[in-house]
Structure formats: C-alpha cells, structure tokens
Amino acid sequence: MTDDRQAKQDAAVDELYEEAAHWHVNTGDETIHAKRIPGKWRNLKWLSNALWLVFFLGPFLRWGDRQAVLFDIPNRQFHILGITILPQDFWMLSLLLLFFAILLAVVTALAGRVWCGFFCFQTVWTDIFTWIEEKLEGTPPKRRKLEKAPLDFTKFRIKAVKHTLWMVIGLLTGMAFVSWFVDARNLWIDLFTFNLGPTALITIALFTAGTYALAGFLREQTCFWLCPYARIQGVMVDNTTSVPTYDFHRGEPRGRVKKGQKEEERTTGDCVDCNQCLAVCPTGVDIRHGQQEGCITCALCIDACDAVMLKLDRPVGLIRYESLDKLDGKEDRPLLRRPRVWVYTAILTLAISGIAYGLSSLDAIEIKVLHSRQPLFVLQSDGSIQNKYTLKVLNKTTDDMDVSISARGPKDLVIVGAEEPVKARHGKVTPRTVFVRVPREHVLEETRPIVFRAEGRDKDGQIFVSERENVFIGPKP
Amino acid sequence: MADKNPFPGENNTGHFWDDNLRELANPAPRWWMIGFWASIIWVIVYSLIYPTWPTLDSFTKGLTGWTQISEYQKGVEEVEALRAEFEEKIAGMSASDILADEGLSAYTEASAKVLFGDNCAGCHGSAGQGGPGYPVLVDDNWIWGGTVENIEQTIVLGRKPIMTAYGEILKPEEIDELAQAIVERKPMSTPLFLQKGCIACHGMDGKGMSVLGSANLTDAIYRFVPEGEQTLLDSVKYTIAFGVNDPNSPSARQAEMPKFGDRLSKEEIKKLTVYVHKFGGGQ
Numbered sequence: 001m002t003d004d005r006q007a008k009q010d011a012a013v014d015e016l017y018e019e020a021a022h023w024h025v026n027t028g029d030e031t032i033h034a035k036r037i038p039g040k041w042r043n044l045k046w047l048s049n050a051l052w053l054v055f056f057l058g059p060f061l062r063w064g065d066r067q068a069v070l071f072d073i074p075n076r077q078f079h080i081l082g083i084t085i086l087p088q089d090f091w092m093l094s095l096l097l098l099f100f101a102i103l104l105a106v107v108t109a110l111a112g113r114v115w116c117g118f119f120c121f122q123t124v125w126t127d128i129f130t131w132i133e134e135k136l137e138g139t140p141p142k143r144r145k146l147e148k149a150p151l152d153f154t155k156f157r158i159k160a161v162k163h164t165l166w167m168v169i170g171l172l173t174g175m176a177f178v179s180w181f182v183d184a185r186n187l188w189i190d191l192f193t194f195n196l197g198p199t200a201l202i203t204i205a206l207f208t209a210g211t212y213a214l215a216g217f218l219r220e221q222t223c224f225w226l227c228p229y230a231r232i233q234g235v236m237v238d239n240t241t242s243v244p245t246y247d248f249h250r251g252e253p254r255g256r257v258k259k260g261q262k263e264e265e266r267t268t269g270d271c272v273d274c275n276q277c278l279a280v281c282p283t284g285v286d287i288r289h290g291q292q293e294g295c296i297t298c299a300l301c302i303d304a305c306d307a308v309m310l311k312l313d314r315p316v317g318l319i320r321y322e323s324l325d326k327l328d329g330k331e332d333r334p335l336l337r338r339p340r341v342w343v344y345t346a347i348l349t350l351a352i353s354g355i356a357y358g359l360s361s362l363d364a365i366e367i368k369v370l371h372s373r374q375p376l377f378v379l380q381s382d383g384s385i386q387n388k389y390t391l392k393v394l395n396k397t398t399d400d401m402d403v404s405i406s407a408r409g410p411k412d413l414v415i416v417g418a419e420e421p422v423k424a425r426h427g428k429v430t431p432r433t434v435f436v437r438v439p440r441e442h443v444l445e446e447t448r449p450i451v452f453r454a455e456g457r458d459k460d461g462q463i464f465v466s467e468r469e470n471v472f473i474g475p476k477p
Numbered sequence: 478m479a480d481k482n483p484f485p486g487e488n489n490t491g492h493f494w495d496d497n498l499r500e501l502a503n504p505a506p507r508w509w510m511i512g513f514w515a516s517i518i519w520v521i522v523y524s525l526i527y528p529t530w531p532t533l534d535s536f537t538k539g540l541t542g543w544t545q546i547s548e549y550q551k552g553v554e555e556v557e558a559l560r561a562e563f564e565e566k567i568a569g570m571s572a573s574d575i576l577a578d579e580g581l582s583a584y585t586e587a588s589a590k591v592l593f594g595d596n597c598a599g600c601h602g603s604a605g606q607g608g609p610g611y612p613v614l615v616d617d618n619w620i621w622g623g624t625v626e627n628i629e630q631t632i633v634l635g636r637k638p639i640m641t642a643y644g645e646i647l648k649p650e651e652i653d654e655l656a657q658a659i660v661e662r663k664p665m666s667t668p669l670f671l672q673k674g675c676i677a678c679h680g681m682d683g684k685g686m687s688v689l690g691s692a693n694l695t696d697a698i699y700r701f702v703p704e705g706e707q708t709l710l711d712s713v714k715y716t717i718a719f720g721v722n723d724p725n726s727p728s729a730r731q732a733e734m735p736k737f738g739d740r741l742s743k744e745e746i747k748k749l750t751v752y753v754h755k756f757g758g759g760q
Contacts, residue, residue, distance in 0.1 A: 375606035378757065381618040381696035388615070388757060431583075435757055440697075 026294075028221045031147070032284040033140035034130065035276075039303025048118040049127060056172065059179035071181050077427055083359065086396055086427070088366060092358040099351035104229075106344035108236040110335070111321070112243035112291075116230060117298035122222050125173070125215035126282065129166055136162050140279070166216045167208060174207030220283035223296055234293055239324040240333055244299045246277075246288040246319050247327060254288075257312065270318050276308055277301035277319060287319055365403060365424065367454040368392040369470040376473045384414075384437045385474045391432045393454055395424035401456040401464075405434065409450030410472055411442040424456060436472060443474035560588070564744075572750040573625045576759075582751055589752035592745055596737060597753075605756045609704060610731070615757040618698040622687035623760035629750045635736030638690035640678070642720030642729055647673060656713040664694040701730055 026032070036042070061068035063081055070079045078085040085092070107114050116123060136158050137143045149155055178200050179187055190196045196204070214222055223230045237243060247270075255268030271288070278286050280301060285294035287301045305319040326332050335341055372388035380386050393403050405418040417434035424430045436450065450472040456464045482491060484499065492500040505513070524530060527539040563584045567575060575581050594603060600611040607613035612620065620638075621631050643652065651669055658667040664683035670676060676683075678691040685693040692700045703712040716730055723729040737746065753759070 372604070374602070374604035375613075375615065378606075378613065378616045379697055380616055381693065381698050383697035386616070386757065433755075 034282045035279040041299040056176045059184035095351045095354040102347045108233045112297040116296035129215045170208035170211035173211045174204035245322040276304040280304040364464040366394040369468045383440045386437045393424045403456035410438040447471045585751045589748040633738035636734040640721035642723045642726030644718035
C-alpha cells in the first residue's frame with residue numbers, strides 16, 4: 001500500500017469516527033443524577049404525575065355497596081361504576097386496546113413521545129424516586145460525592161431511609177394494583193392481619209420488587225434497552241412531528257459567554273454551552289445532538305435552557321417544541337392535510353363508537369344456541385324431524401330470573417322441553433336442552449334458519465329479550 | 478511451551494502455541510458465575526425438598542415427602558369430594574326421582590356419559606344415534622317401551638326378540654303384498670296380516686307390543702333400515718322371509734341386546750337409565 005493511499009484511507013476513517021466522536025451510550029455504568037429546576041414544563045410534569053393518583057385512590061371509590069371499579073376475576077365480573085361487564089362482552093376490551101394503541105400513535109406522530117415523557121409509569125415513578133433521593137441526599141454533586149464516600153453511619157442512615165421509602169412506594173404500588181382486582185379495604189385488612197392469599201401476595205411482592213428495581217436502579221436504562229414501546233414510538237416520529245428540538249441555526253457555533261464582551265461583538269451563536277440541558281435530562285442525553293432514542297421528550301431541557309436565556313437576556317426558545325421541517329424553514333403542513341391524522345382519527349372513531357355501541361347494547365340476558373351435531377337430526381315415529389339444541393341462557397342482572405324460551409322458523413314447528421321457563425341464575429350461564437320437531441312435509445331443505453327467543457322479566461316487571469339464530473337440519477329432500 | 482513468558486502482565490496461563498496463540502486466565506463473566514452458583518444452590522435446595530437421589534433400593538424422599546402419585550391422588554380425592562354431594566343424594570333415589578330434579582339429572586347426564594361411552598356406544602353410537610342394524614336411542618320409538626322402568630329393565634336383563642322366518646311358510650307373492658302394506662305403513666290393509674298370524678305379535682292395529690318387543694309397523698321408523706343399495710321394500714321383505722333371531726333360519730336378522738345387570742352396579746344402571754331417558758324420546 002502506498003503512503004498516499006494510506007493517508008487517504010486514514011482520513012476517511014478519521015472522518016467516519018469524527019461523526020460519532022461525541023456519541024456516548026450510557027449502558028448503566030453511570031448513574032444519571034439529573035438536576036431539578038423549576039419551570040413551566042416541570043409544573044406540567046407534576047400535573048401529569050398527579051394523574052397516577054387515580055391508580056392509587058381509584059379502588060377506594062364506592063358505588064352502592066361495592067367497589068366502584070372492580071375487575072373480579074374469580075367471579076368473572078367486571079364492575080365499572082354502574083356497569084357490569086361479563087367475559088362475554090370482552091370484545092370491547094380489544095377495541096379499548098386498539099383505541100389506546102392508536103391514541104399513542106396519533107399523539108406520537110404529532111408531538112413525539114408524550115406518553116414517555118409525561119405519563120409513563122417508568123418516567124413518573126423514576127421522577128418520584130429521584131425526588132425522594134434529592135430530598136434525602138441533596139443536589140446531584142452532593143449525591144455523586146455521597147456515592148463515592150466510604151460507608152459511615154450518616155451515609156448508612158440516609159441510604160437506609162431512601163431504600164425503605166422506595167420499597168414502601170413499591171409496596172403501595174403493588175397494593176394499589178391488586179386493589180383493582182379484589183376489594184381494596186379487605187386487602188389492606190388482610191395485609192395487616194397476614195391473611196393475604198398466595199396470588200395477592202406474589203403479585204404484590206413482584207410489584208414491590210419490580211418498582212424498587214425499575215424506578216430505583218434501572219431508570220432510564222429501562223427506556224433505553226427494555227421498553228419496546230420506546231423504540232416503536234421512535235419510528236412514529238417524522239419531520240413534521242413537533243418535539244423538543246435544539247435550534248442549531250440559532251445556537252451554533254456555541255461558545256462560552258465572556259465577561260465584559262459586548263453583544264454586538266459576539267461571534268458565537270446563542271448557545272452558551274452551559275450544559276444545563278444535559279444536567280437536567282433524566283435520561284442523560286444531549287438534546288443538542290437532535291432527537292435520539294434516549295430522549296423521552298419530557299421537555300425539562302426547555303425549562304433549563306429558557307432559564308439561562310432569560311438570565312443572559314437572550315430570547316427564550318433556543319430549545320423548544322418544533323418540527324424538523326419548521327426548523328429547516330419549511331412550512332408546517334396543516335394538521336388536516338396529514339394523511340396519518342385522518343387514518344388514525346378514523347380508527348379512533350371506529351374503536352370508540354364500537355365501545356359506545358357495546359356499552360349501550362349490553363343486554364341483560366343473552367342466549368347462545370348450540371345445535372347438537374350427533375346426530376344432526378332424528379326421524380320421529382310420526383315422521384317428523386327432530387333437532388336437539390342446547391340453549392345457554394346468560395343472566396347479567398343481579399337477580400335470578402325466569403326466562404321463557406320460544407322459537408320461530410320452519411312451519412308448524414313444535415318445541416319440546418321449553419314448557420317450563422329457565423331459571424336463569426344471576427351472573428351465570430344456565431343451560432337448557434330443547435328439542436324442535438318439524439313435520440316431514442315442511443322440511444324442504446337440508447338447512448333452514450330457526451330463531452330462538454328468550455324473554456325474561458325482572459322483579460320490577462321490565463322485560464328483557466334476546467334472540468339468536470341457528471339452523472334446523474333435515475335429511476336431503 | 479515457552480520457558481519465558483513473552484507477554485508479561487496480561488494474565489495468561491503460560492500456555493502458548495505458534496508463538497503468539499495463548500490462553501488467557503480471564504475469569505468467567507460475573508453474570509455467568511452468578512447463574513452458575515445459583516444453579517448449584519437450586520439443585521441442593523431442590524434435592525432437599527423433593528425426591529431426587531436414587532439409593533440402592535429406593536430414593537431420597539425429600540423434606541416435604543411430595544410425590545407425583547400423591548398429588549394425583551389428592552386431585553382425584555378433590556373431584557370425588559365434589560361428586561360425593563351429588564352421589565349421596567342419588568344413592569337413595571330412583572331413576573324417575575332423579576329425572577324430576579333438574580340439577581341432579583344434569584349431574585347424572587354429565588357423569589353417565591363415560592358409562593354410556595364404555596358400555597353402550599359400541600352399538601348405539603356415541604350419542605345414541607344408533608348404527609347399522611342397531612336401534613336409535615334418540616328418537617321416540619321404543620320397541621321395548623320407553624318408560625324409566627322399561628329402559629332400566631332393558632339394560633338389566635337385555636333383550637332378544639324372536640320373529641319366525643316366513644320365507645318357507647308364505648308364498649313370494651304373499652310376502653310382496655305384506656311388505657308393500659308395511660312400507661305404506663298400513664299393515665291392516667291386507668287380509669294376509671290377520672290370516673297369517675302377524676297380529677299375534679304386532680297387534681290387531683299393527684302397532685306392536687312393547688312386552689314382546691314387536692315393532693310398530695304403522696310409524697315412520699323401521700327397526701331394520703335398508704343397507705347399501707337395498708330399497709325399504711326389499712329390506713322389509715328380507716325381514717319377513719328370514720325372520721329375526723330365528724334359530725332355524727341361519728340368515729335371520731340378528732338383534733340382541735346383552736344383559737348388563739351382572740356387569741354394572743345398580744347405581745351405574747340407574748345413571749344410564751336417566752341418561753338414555755333424557756336422550757330425547759323417553760316416555
């Protein structure tokens with residue numbers, strides 16, 4: 001290899017690595033101690049954090065004589081305020097999941113990882129954990145110092161209090177989670193009387209340990225390496241998405257402020273390279289490198305930068321919510337002209353109307369009809385054809401109900417076994433076997449539709465009806 | 478192996494090949510060591526708790542004394558305990574009493590399914606739908622009667638009807654005429670029915686007698702259905718000509734229900750009675 005070619009290649013390698021020279025990926029070897037400063041976005045974050053109070057306090061709401069929201073798995077009943085949903089209505093859950101998945105997509109497409117930055121439990125719990133850490137151990141420099149200091153009584157005391165508090169929060173989290181599935185008040189009584197069942201105990205233990213480890217130690221590493229949604233949301237962001245962005249046109253070339261220098265003589269950009277944006281970042285990324293996988297778009301760097309700009313009497317918004325397109329001088333495409341907005345909105349509307357339809361048409365009773373397959377039909381001695389059906393009567397009300405069964409379909413059909421009404425037990429499925437006989441001369445096709453009708457009357461006299469179509473099967477004509 | 482280590486300070490084992498290929502004494506990664514020791518601890522703890530090590534003639538029982546068979550037996554006991562409540566009630570009841578109780582008859586129906594599958598399904602089909610040459614149990618035609626008592630008796634004692642082969646007694650034209658009348662479901666329309674003594678078993682009205690197990694010749698159901706290409710008329714003619722279970726007629730139709738009274742317990746027969754009665758046509 002000639003020296004010339006060697007030099008050329010070396011230059012190429014240099015250039016290649018120069019681009020990535022600033023690139024530092026924190027794989028957990030360094031604990032991020034983010035500075036906390038007041039500001040608009042900080043306040044917003046407290047507000048969004050506070051939404052999680054619903055998670056803790058929600059189970060204590062009462063509705064009549066029961067918990068307002070209770071996912072009663074052993075009894076397969078899901079109470080949400082005045083509504084009781086049985087597993088048979090669970091298709092609505094898939095719509096609900098679809099709704100939230102698309103909501104995540106649309107929000108992310110428009111404003112970046114809003115979920116990550118403001119609402120995600122990982123972000124919120126980490127925020128609370130580090131808040132406790134700051135109250136006990138002090139500002140980031142003090143915390144780093146304490147970390148390096150030898151273990152003495154003071155350090156032990158501080159650390160013990162911190163870890164205890166973390167674990168208490170973990171325990172509360174576990175208790176709150178389980179409270180959505182069992183009676184919250186009894187759960188607390190059971191906890192203190194050591195009567196927790198194995199399922200509750202294991203769930204609470206897992207949540208306590210999980211919260212403690214994830215919010216106490218893994219923190220931003222979870223978002224970097226564990227969380228799939230972080231990556232999924234990453235690919236939903238495009239040039240039109242408004243995310244916290246460093247305005248490099250305005251900021252570069254960055255340079256430290258010099259005392260006594262006149263503003264007109266300044267040759268540097270607005271960025272004073274104070275690294276405050278980096279200091280406050282809970283995931284330890286430098287927003288000045290642009291949007292990146294580690295950025296959860298929590299906007300705390302905006303607070304930090306604005307505070308510095310105000311102090312130096314420069315315009316705020318060096319870091320601001322902005323799309324790449326706008327930063328490059330292009331016009332923002334109006335919301336209504338983005339196909340994604342339309343598609344997402346359509347799916348959202350579809351999902352929400354499906355749920356609305358489902359909730360409004362929750363029948364109090366419901367029948368399912370199973371046609372007996374072996375044999376499909378039976379010839380009777382009078383020449384009529386008999387089919388056997390098992391009817392499953394689901395009573396979703398809170399009282400037992402007498403449900404009468406009738407059927408319509410082939411001419412002159414006779415239904416046997418439905419003379420007595422079905423005593424439908426509340427919240428349960430009650431089966432009933434019936435036979436339907438049709439005279440041979442009216443069995444003209446191999447299959448004919450037949451509609452079963454269940455009619456029940458509750459103690460207030462209100463009538464509930466449920467119909468279900470099935471087939472009546474006969475021999476080949 | 479070199480006498481002098483040409484790579485001092487890099488923590489190698491002193492094993493060299495080809496001048497510079499050498500083995501380093503790096504420790505295994507920590508996560509691996511943690512996993513390694515955790516696995517060993519796991520094995521020790523496991524072998525203390527559960528049966529693990531073979532001995533000369535047995536094995537270590539473990540502290541808990543757990544065995545798979547005892548877990549299985551416990552499971553069976555749980556099921557038996559659940560059933561006991563129903564079984565006790567059923568024990569003192571007759572089949573008709575069980576049928577009158579919706580809950581108990583549902584239980585009986587569910588628990589007798591296995592009995593039916595083991596003892597009856599071979600001929601009558603897994604759902605009582607019958608099979609070639611064997612009666613359908615899900616219709617409303619009962620040759621030996623469809624009351625609870627009739628069904629119970631049929632299971633306990635078995636049934637074997639006899640119909641004489643008329644092939645050598647009647648002329649072919651007479652058999653044709655009788656068969657035609659039966660296919661039309663009007664056996665009385667021919668004087669032969671009376672003259673040749675059919676009424677002795679099938680009754681004055683041709684509707685059969687359940688005590689004798691003689692078929693009702695006026696309804697739509699035929700005990701022996703045509704097989705293959707055979708028409709119904711041919712099938713009826715065959716029955717008349719060769720009879721049923723006639724010891725003197727080697728080609729007679731075979732129709733015998735074996736007795737189950739000595740094979741099944743009283744309780745099992747009671748359950749089967751309920752099960753068959755609920756098939757769809759019990760009287």
